[in-house]
Amino acid sequence: MSLAESRPVRGGSAKGRPRSEAVERAIVEAVVKLLEEGVPLSELSIERIARTAGVGKATIYRRWRGKEELFVDVVRAAEPPDADLPGTSMRDDLVALMEQLRRRGLMTRSSVLLHDVYAQMKSSPKIWAAYHATVVEPRRRLQVEILRRGQRNGELRADVDVELMNDLLVGPMLLRTVMRPDADLPEGLSELLVDTVLDGLRPVSSPSVSSPSS
Amino acid sequence: MSLAESRPVRGGSAKGRPRSEAVERAIVEAVVKLLEEGVPLSELSIERIARTAGVGKATIYRRWRGKEELFVDVVRAAEPPDADLPGTSMRDDLVALMEQLRRRGLMTRSSVLLHDVYAQMKSSPKIWAAYHATVVEPRRRLQVEILRRGQRNGELRADVDVELMNDLLVGPMLLRTVMRPDADLPEGLSELLVDTVLDGLRPVSSPSVSSPSS
Numbered sequence: 001m002s003l004a005e006s007r008p009v010r011g012g013s014a015k016g017r018p019r020s021e022a023v024e025r026a027i028v029e030a031v032v033k034l035l036e037e038g039v040p041l042s043e044l045s046i047e048r049i050a051r052t053a054g055v056g057k058a059t060i061y062r063r064w065r066g067k068e069e070l071f072v073d074v075v076r077a078a079e080p081p082d083a084d085l086p087g088t089s090m091r092d093d094l095v096a097l098m099e100q101l102r103r104r105g106l107m108t109r110s111s112v113l114l115h116d117v118y119a120q121m122k123s124s125p126k127i128w129a130a131y132h133a134t135v136v137e138p139r140r141r142l143q144v145e146i147l148r149r150g151q152r153n154g155e156l157r158a159d160v161d162v163e164l165m166n167d168l169l170v171g172p173m174l175l176r177t178v179m180r181p182d183a184d185l186p187e188g189l190s191e192l193l194v195d196t197v198l199d200g201l202r203p204v205s206s207p208s209v210s211s212p213s214s
Numbered sequence: 215m216s217l218a219e220s221r222p223v224r225g226g227s228a229k230g231r232p233r234s235e236a237v238e239r240a241i242v243e244a245v246v247k248l249l250e251e252g253v254p255l256s257e258l259s260i261e262r263i264a265r266t267a268g269v270g271k272a273t274i275y276r277r278w279r280g281k282e283e284l285f286v287d288v289v290r291a292a293e294p295p296d297a298d299l300p301g302t303s304m305r306d307d308l309v310a311l312m313e314q315l316r317r318r319g320l321m322t323r324s325s326v327l328l329h330d331v332y333a334q335m336k337s338s339p340k341i342w343a344a345y346h347a348t349v350v351e352p353r354r355r356l357q358v359e360i361l362r363r364g365q366r367n368g369e370l371r372a373d374v375d376v377e378l379m380n381d382l383l384v385g386p387m388l389l390r391t392v393m394r395p396d397a398d399l400p401e402g403l404s405e406l407l408v409d410t411v412l413d414g415l416r417p418v419s420s421p422s423v424s425s426p427s428s
Binding site: 154156157165167171172175179183196200201 | 368369370371372374378379381382384385386387388389390392393397406407410411412413414415416417418
């Protein structure tokens with residue numbers, strides 16, 4: 001898979017010195033090769049990965065604590081890189097984060113491997129937990145931090161819980177990318193989504209009309 | 215399962231006369247019994263269901279075209295009933311629809327059977343397609359119709375696509391109920407979600423500030 005080859009492995013748990021990067025890449029590529037050959041995740045043993053990569057088992061264990069951590073690094077190498085936050089405004093940072101989710105959605109649709117890997121990962125509680133802890137949770141914390149900054153700067157309402165605000169932004173994008181694999185993911189969707197959630201759905205002519213319940 | 219017993223089977227594909235309702239109920243309960251015994255969906259044959267219900271196979275085929283349609287009716291009998299739309303305003307109708315999703319989420323968490331059934335259904339493309347056609351798609355059409363009415367009445371902006379608006383409302387609720395099974399689903403969430411999406415996330419003091427891109 002060219003994706004894994006084109007970028008360095010970003011594994012937080014990898015302890016290798018710079019010159020061992022080639023070894024790490026060979027190991028990640030061995031996992032990708034086995035997955036592409038149709039070997040199910042549950043049958044991917046460290047023995048088999050070591051044999052395919054032409055290294056000893058200890059070489060793998062020196063870099064990753066186990067199959068779960070290694071596998072999460074394989075997924076991260078295949079995913080789009082983390083978003084560069086422009087920092088010009090909360091709105092622009094949110095658009096960049098949504099754009100990362102949109103690009104990951106498009107990539108998952110075009111990559112049979114990535115598609116299968118997500119599906120298998122979700123059916124393996126241990127690997128899903130490792131992916132959640134290293135990828136999902138840090139991203140979520142970053143999003144919430146950006147929203148908190150927006151509240152402090154006056155870009156966001158202060159009377160709404162940031163966790164709910166985060167779900168209002170992320171929910172629609174995940175609905176289209178993860179839950180509804182045939183949904184439209186056009187260019188400009190991230191901007192439109194963020195701006196519409198910020199502006200609200202009420203007609204602009206009566207922006208201060210409060211809802212019946214409030 | 216008491217849920218299936220407490221309400222009539224709502225199968226659109228069931229052709230029975232009133233007096234055959236008991237037979238339909240016996241068949242639905244036979245499926246529930248087999249599922250509760252741990253029989254996987256893939257092994258639930260019409261033969262086995264007929265034997266468990268004490269009816270002939272023809273009795274089942276007279277009411278349902280196949281396993282998929284029958285199974286969707288089993289799921290619908292276990293789910294919360296369709297929302298009663300108050301019709302007082304678009305906002306109130308949207309709250310009722312969100313509340314139905316929230317209640318279904320809570321029920322799925324407390325019902326091992328319903329939880330398993332959704333998981334198995336999603337891994338069976340034919341049954342998922344039948345559920346989608348009979349449950350998901352009609353609900354989606356109803357939601358979009360309510361939003362279109364809101365646009366005509368001036369309750370909603372006319373410059374945003376109703377499909378996107380629908381995803382802005384449904385996405386956050388599905389994120390919490392389906393994708394994140396440990397998320398908070400408190401009382402009042404449906405009202406808060408609808409009102410926040412309608413009002414937008416910008417501070418109330420500057421409601422007419424437009425976004426940098428618009």
